[in-house]
Amino acid sequence: MRNEEARLADCLARLSFCDEVVVVADRCTDGTEAIALRFGAKLVSGSFPLEGPRKAAGVEACGGDWIIEIDADELVGETLASEIRIAIHTAPAGDYFQIPVDNYVGDTLVRRGWGGSFGTSLVGRLYRRGSKHWKEQRVHPGVTFDGPLAGVLTRPIIHVVDDDIADMVARLNRYTDLRAQDLADIGDMPGLWDNVFRGFRRFFKCYWGREGRKEGELGFLIALMAGLYPVISCLKAREILKRGRAPSGTLIELWPNTSAAQSRKGAPKAA
Template identity: 60%
Template sequence: MPVLSGLVCVHNEEARLAECLTRLAFCDEIVVVADRCSDRSEAIARNMGARVVSGIFPVEGLRKEAGVAACRGEWIVELDADEAVTPALAQEIRETVARSDAADWYQVPVDNFVGAQLVRHGWGGSFGASSVARLFRKGVKSWKSERVHPGTTFAGVYGGRLNNAILHKVDDDIADMVQRLNRYTALRGQDLAESGKIKSLWDDLFRGVRRFYKCYVSRKGYREGDMGFLIAIMAGLYPLLSNLKAREIRTLSMQPTLHAAGSAVISFDDTRLGHSA
């Protein structure tokens, strides 16, 4: 039987890490990469028998690569702290690994939850996924350098899609979803600003409309009611907001530092604002 490693990369995930690791007990070992954790994440991982890799990783891909390097198993199942493996999926993974002589990596379905609501349809456009490549042989998967949801490449043979799904707590509620959109587009904006690959406004609008259609119509987001419409809107806004933030970053980087030599200093007269000394 091939050795199977469970891999989880975290940053301050003490509230949900224990459940994630408990669901990985079917693995022969568990590796946790703790990136700049200031909470109890590392202690929880060690207390549950995981091997911990602690460090500072500027981008997600470096965390993943460090975790893979620490894994001793021939096969790796990769999770995030907000994800969980069901008993049925655990059994399917074990059976797949045991009989996989030719294949090197597999897609795994994802059941995404917003709060307690299961949202099966309409995910996409860098805002959510209904299937992820999380079961692979060590050395087969590699990550690119983007700050959020980095692209991946695979060196081996694709084995198909498993039947059972990962359970993914995407967001707690709509407010959490909006905050995630803001966070993701800020990180994507930094990538675009650094690379210089900033799109035009019209290109952003076209891509946004295309993504909305893809999520709401092609991927049947309409079947999820209001939530499907909202997810499609978020996916459509993603490229527009990312590029607007990239342009803002580039503009700010070109402005002179406040109080630099020769720059004007702006002062305010408090009395004009209704304040007295």
């Protein structure tokens, strides 16, 4: 997490059921680290440009067999906490559990329509230590699990995903900035029309297939953001790559290869 002092205390206050709490602070310049220490958390502080290695660093610092991974804008209620404890103490055959997510935009609960790299309603966040692996990407890294699914919990994580519509638009801008850098790292100019087609598919999948239409104006807006995500990411990546080409056509490296340079949320938690 980075500069999450406004939300972190509420998040940590709900994690007293954990045997251990680990907070990963990524280049924080506010009171995030002080809040983590006040709650007795183990602090991992450093620079983690890629989300995957950041999460892996949190897991590495955990001492328990089971990990519950929670972000600073998420809350674990008492009923979910109890369900988590029961789940991991019944000797499950699998290696990870999926947990539903109740997503809020301000005070409004939006259950349907999430997807397309712009939100999710089911996450694999409770897992055995060492069973979850992330790709080295800046935002929404791909994940794999070594073992089978142990089950799906019934109580949701509470996720205050956006404060309002302006916050949603700002999140789209932030996510597409990061995704564009991932695309630019590959070095090939992404195809615009392939991503336009992908955007249309994501919009209709979120709005119709995932029933975002039943959420009214917010459902339409979420589907629109999901559809715009690949298009804007593509255009920003093309802009980055064009800026990096000399007149001769030679590609100039604009930043260090963070994938190579990076050395590096039982119920411990790495946020």
